[in-house]
Amino acid sequence: MAQALEKQSLLDKHVREGAELPVLLMATAHLTGDYSVLRPEWRPTVVYGKLRCEVPPAESENLLSECMRRLEGIAVPAGAPPRPTFDAIHRIATWAVGKEIEPYIPLLAEEMVVGEDPRRPEWSKDEVAPDRPFHVAIIGGGESGIIAAVRLKQAGVPFTLYDKNAELGGTWLENTYPGCRVDINSYVYSYACEPRIWSEYFGQQPDVLEYLQTFAAKHSIYDHAALGSEVKSARWNEESGTWELTVQREGRRESRSHHAVVYAVGQLNRPALPDITGVRNFAGAAFHSAKWNHEADLHGKRVGVIGTGASACQFIPKVAEIAENVSVFARTTTWLLPTPELHDTVPASARWLMANVPTYLQWYRASMLMMQGPGLLDRVTLDPSFPASEIAISEANDGLRAAFQNWMEPQISDRPDLREAVIPNSPVGAKRILRDNGSWIRTLKRANVETVRRGSRRSHRTAWSPQTAGFILWMSSSTGQASRPRTSSRQSRSSDATTGTCTVAGMKIPALTSAGRCPDSRTCS
Numbered sequence: 001m002a003q004a005l006e007k008q009s010l011l012d013k014h015v016r017e018g019a020e021l022p023v024l025l026m027a028t029a030h031l032t033g034d035y036s037v038l039r040p041e042w043r044p045t046v047v048y049g050k051l052r053c054e055v056p057p058a059e060s061e062n063l064l065s066e067c068m069r070r071l072e073g074i075a076v077p078a079g080a081p082p083r084p085t086f087d088a089i090h091r092i093a094t095w096a097v098g099k100e101i102e103p104y105i106p107l108l109a110e111e112m113v114v115g116e117d118p119r120r121p122e123w124s125k126d127e128v129a130p131d132r133p134f135h136v137a138i139i140g141g142g143e144s145g146i147i148a149a150v151r152l153k154q155a156g157v158p159f160t161l162y163d164k165n166a167e168l169g170g171t172w173l174e175n176t177y178p179g180c181r182v183d184i185n186s187y188v189y190s191y192a193c194e195p196r197i198w199s200e201y202f203g204q205q206p207d208v209l210e211y212l213q214t215f216a217a218k219h220s221i222y223d224h225a226a227l228g229s230e231v232k233s234a235r236w237n238e239e240s241g242t243w244e245l246t247v248q249r250e251g252r253r254e255s256r257s258h259h260a261v262v263y264a265v266g267q268l269n270r271p272a273l274p275d276i277t278g279v280r281n282f283a284g285a286a287f288h289s290a291k292w293n294h295e296a297d298l299h300g301k302r303v304g305v306i307g308t309g310a311s312a313c314q315f316i317p318k319v320a321e322i323a324e325n326v327s328v329f330a331r332t333t334t335w336l337l338p339t340p341e342l343h344d345t346v347p348a349s350a351r352w353l354m355a356n357v358p359t360y361l362q363w364y365r366a367s368m369l370m371m372q373g374p375g376l377l378d379r380v381t382l383d384p385s386f387p388a389s390e391i392a393i394s395e396a397n398d399g400l401r402a403a404f405q406n407w408m409e410p411q412i413s414d415r416p417d418l419r420e421a422v423i424p425n426s427p428v429g430a431k432r433i434l435r436d437n438g439s440w441i442r443t444l445k446r447a448n449v450e451t452v453r454r455g456s457r458r459s460h461r462t463a464w465s466p467q468t469a470g471f472i473l474w475m476s477s478s479t480g481q482a483s484r485p486r487t488s489s490r491q492s493r494s495s496d497a498t499t500g501t502c503t504v505a506g507m508k509i510p511a512l513t514s515a516g517r518c519p520d521s522r523t524c525s
């Protein structure tokens with residue numbers, strides 16, 4: 001009795017301190033089966049991509065009491081929580097989003113792993129083909145390759161996972177630049193079957209890497225991994241019904257046969273450096289953010305950054321703190337989704353709720369998925385009846401633009417010269433939306449940071465001549481896809497092709513001709 005009371009008062013405390021009201025309502029409705037808490041007047045609104053119950057304080061107290069009363073005795077039950085049925089998810093999600101989202105319900109049902117993992121294979125090789133030799137190659141040990149390996153393992157299908165790197169982790173192994181972290185909330189940017197109570201809303205690179213490697217180790221994926229092994233080519237052999245892989249490891253090439261190949265090579269793991277005239281003569285350190293040179297000491301240096309994508313937005317604020325001067329070469333601008341919690345830790349009370357109130361964690365994840373899918377899609381979809389312009393494609397899209405702009409304008413009220421560099425002249429959603437908590441514009445406003453737009457190129461020609469020694473030239477241009485091994489059938493002429501690459505529109509792709517080179521020799525390597 002005393003124990004139950006203690007738990008109840010703990011629940012009370014943490015709900016009041018740390019509950020996200022929409023999530024609390026959803027979990028309460030699901031756990032109790034009492035949908036009367038999903039009142040129309042408590043329906044959340046979308047505030048900067050998140051569900052928020054914007055109710056007056058007195059009403060908020062009422063809401064909390066209603067949930068607490070229903071959750072009494074349920075919050076810390078002995079048995080496993082009930083798995084939400086399709087119908088329950090449908091009812092709750094439709095209330096939360098405020099519109100019919102039936103097509104998304106199967107996805108949400110799979111994303112909410114409560115108890116049994118719905119994506120675990122329901123068959124095993126031993127059941128379906130016990131005598132048939134079947135060995136799979138997975139190429140790539142990032143997030144995709146790891147989960148593919150786990151699923152094959154669960155189905156009892158033998159496999160080898162090849163990765164060119166000496167460790168698993170892919171993107172999160174290779175990107176070690178200062179400030180590197182996810183920009184999709186970690187509670188969503190994690191495997192549904194491996195929920196974690198993250199300490200930060202947007203986990204930093206070491207945490208994400210540790211999560212992936214721990215997950216791989218838990219499923220003994222390292223026992224099947226051929227690390228430091230780059231697959232150079234894959235050729236289909238019609239007679240044997242196998243893929244013949246050429247694998248390079250420690251300078252030697254070996255041939256391996258597999259019955260199936262899973263390509264999990266990613267698309268952002270080979271940096272494509274811009275072909276800037278004279279760059280080879282540049283005397284300072286020059287590198288891509290995906291291959292951060294930790295030996296380069298930036299303290300007191302003049303640093304040039306090319307590009308203002310997601311990585312640049314994360315590392316420029318860090319670099320600006322130590323460099324003498326940072327010039328940001330920005331060709332285009334990107335809409336920023338206001339995210340005040342971007343660098344915040346998750347409060348202890350919120351973490352307590354995730355750990356102790358069954359399915360609270362899953363509904364938290366689901367609430368964000370609802371917003372990123374059905375909640376956002378309408379706002380970035382063209383309305384043919386809307387008089388489309390350069391900056392909006394529908395009324396809802398225009399509303400989103402206005403909300404973002406209203407958040408940015410006050411930040412530059414004292415620096416109107418930055419307007420062009422931070423307010424995009426394109427609709428929200430035309431380009432990947434970045435997140436910010438104010439640190440980006442704060443950085444651009446620093447006395448030691450200058451933003452160089454397309455029109456101002458000429459004036460910087462002298463100052464940023466690549467021949468000028470002592471400057472550091474930084475590359476943060478988008479990375480390109482070059483990792484996909486060459487594939488061919490046995491009869492194909494490309495069997496004698498080399499593994500060259502060429503750069504097209506900033507993307508590295510496998511060479512286009514059977515000789516392994518592009519017609520334009522300048523872009524081939």
Ligand SMILES: Cc1cc2nc3c(=O)[nH]c(=O)nc-3n(C[C@H](O)[C@H](O)[C@H](O)COP(=O)(O)OP(=O)(O)OC[C@H]3O[C@@H](n4cnc5c(N)ncnc54)[C@H](O)[C@@H]3O)c2cc1C
Nearest residue numbers: 140142143144163164170171182183184230231265266483
């Ligand atoms: C800095 C950064 C931040 C990001 N943040 C987010 C985010 O917040 N949210 C989001 O949704 N996405 C984000 N992304 C995108 C991210 O790449 C994907 O989310 C995801 O990590 C991709 O996983 P993957 O396994 O498909 O590919 P990768 O992680 O790229 O893994 C591919 C693996 O294949 C290996 N490989 C490639 N070719 C070969 C070969 N021929 N032989 C052997 N091995 C090979 C590589 O070594 C690598 O380990 C980010 C990307 C970057 C670069």
